[in-house]
Amino acid sequence: MIVGAGLAAAKAAQALRDLGFAGRVVVIGDEADRPYERPPLSKGYLLGDQERAAVFVHGEDWYGQNSVELRLGSPAVGLDRAARVVELADGSRIGYTKLLLATGSTAKRAPGLSGVHYLRRLEDSDRLRAALETGGPVVIAGAGWIGLEVAAAARTRGCPVTVVEPAPTPLHAVLGPELGGFFADVHRGHGVEFRFGAQLSAVRDGVAVTSDGEEIAAATVVVGIGARPNTELAEKAGLAVDNGVVVDSGLRTEDPYIYAAGDVASVPNALYGKRLRVEHWGNALAGGEAAAKAMVGQDVVYDELPYFFSDQYDVGMEFAGFVAPGSYDRVVRRGEGTEFHAFWLAGDRVVAGMHVNRWDEGIGDVQALIRSRRAVDVSRLGDVSVPLSVH
Template sequence: MSETFVVVGAGLAAAKAVEELRASGFEGEVVVYGAEHHLPYERPPLSKGYLLGNDELESVFVHDPDWYDENDVDLRLGQEVTAIDTAAHLVRTRDGQQAYARLLLATGSSPRHLPIADESGAPVAYLRTIEDSQRLKEAFTDGARVVVVGGGWIGLETAAAAREAGASVTVLESLDLPLLRVLGPEVAQVFADLHTEHGVDLRTGVEVSGVEKSPSTGSGQAAAVVRLGDGSSVEADLVVVGIGVAPNVELAEAAGLATDNGILVDERLASSDPDVFAAGDVANAQHPVLGRRIRVEHWDTAIEQGKAAAHGMLGHDPSYDRLPYFFTDQYDLGMEYVGSVGPEGYDEVVLRGDTSAAGGRTFTAFWLSGGRVVAAMHANDWDATDHLHAIVGTRADPERLGDASTSLEDLAKG
């Protein structure tokens, strides 16, 4: 009797896992449960190309519908798994149950909510799903007033899309700079300047103390007043909240799996139950290169962990050691980042190139800790990525890193 592998969650990690299972020769039954009614899709276009109107909706889907039929994948969309019984090897839905030999949890994450906004009755939006992106695209019109709460990646990408559509945009960030915790002040300032130069009203070090519904002066539809801790306020036709996400661990916790800021998994992406694996946003994985646990909420990790989890489910002995990678596109700045600074922080940042708008913002940044490069990024230098992958994790002389006459290729060679 053939084995049945079940995947809970129908996002990018799930799609890549089942693709890898079939590519690796697994001939058993594959069942995928997805709470949404859409085919598995990628999320980056929702805040980038699709939101900007540059990409068609079809471009977000990982596979076309025929692929699942051709590869004998039982895709059960619009079906939410309500419980997992690890002892009986069952997943339960409102309509029944399904046995499994191996289980992959790819349940992703959900936006953190701002209750004072949600309860206000004012127009408030989040960005996670196709429907969310479609709503924002319709709202981002010439002259619309948009307030973005949160200066992280989603907040800034949303702000850029709104500005490019001609909307008036205010970004409210509680820290002194957007992306400060991720990039540190040296590089975060680049993104602050980028947005202010494109007309964003960037307000940092502010606290949102209240959100109220108010009549619109134009369309007659409801608008919002966002009140700040210093007594000032900002009016908006739409408030977009981008204050981070939380991993969807409820099923795992109820099933008795070990969790802590995600589902705890080992280097093979196996959970505290050896027949249950996790991948993508929800997986808090032990990383053999970084020497610590890390949970990554980015596109590349969903792809590669999905593949690695498939091999773990097949009984192979992979060690997921790929360094974290992410990218962003905002206005005329495209960036790729490799590595992870981690909770210990960094000693210094080395910049090479020109961070100014006049110089085209073509530069490279390296974050060092104890003489070792723990992270690196480029802006507008698409030939740099492979070299950055090779440099991260090595020990390097800061002066040599910052010397533009030394090529990235030479630095990658050591």
């Protein structure tokens, strides 16, 4: 059984069948839509470049053809570990032999703000897409990936856009000031205005009010201030939770019959020497398949590097690795303008890297460099004439 009906769940169900598992597979989700991918919700689908059908992981007929039962529109609300039974909100109870928790995450709410948009679900993207079609002014709280991608979509649709962010640059906690400034410049070049060092404090009568008292015209207000893992079911069942459901390197919880993957899983990472909970597409894609392998008895060591990508205007980027404020010593940039690599170093070792519009020497070489743990020559690393593959 799989609780959760996102990308990790769909990929786990697919992997179970691909691995030859012939038993019952049930996917339980609280949304009415079958499993879909979330990146298009702030990218191609929001822009109107992708049709609705393109966001779904599998075609509508795939589940029936592969004997995967979808129980949608009624969330799991209880987990009896002793009886190995999951209880749904509609009162039904379903037994399991192995259970995968792939419950994902939920957009954080801004206290005191009403009449605003959040972007996490397909229905959220539908509503926001309709709002942007009006062309009215848009105010966005938060300059993370969601905030910036929505800003790009809104500007592409001709909406005036103001982004309100308490940090001094966009993506400050993710990329640091060195690369956050680059993304600020990209958006300013497309007419986006920023209000750094402030937060939204109120929304009323077509006006968004910042914490320093500024009033900004706002036909549409979007809040993108992060997400929290959906751990309630695990917590009620007594499973260990620490910024996500605690699992081992095989994605197993302390209960030998229960696994977790995707946004909700807190997984030990040997490369960084700490637990990581990753909220991005790549983790759901790989984690669902890995969990399925573990559930059928294969030896699994889940050691995927965190990976994410973003598209904003004509800027495409991919990032691999992990950095936190204070965890790196320097950033080395390789290339200029809007075509470059950036590397985050701790000592003389690359711990994270990204490329912007450098598809000929893309993220694969970056990932290999991180995994190698090799000491690098900083001057050569920053020299575009030296192939990444030789470092």
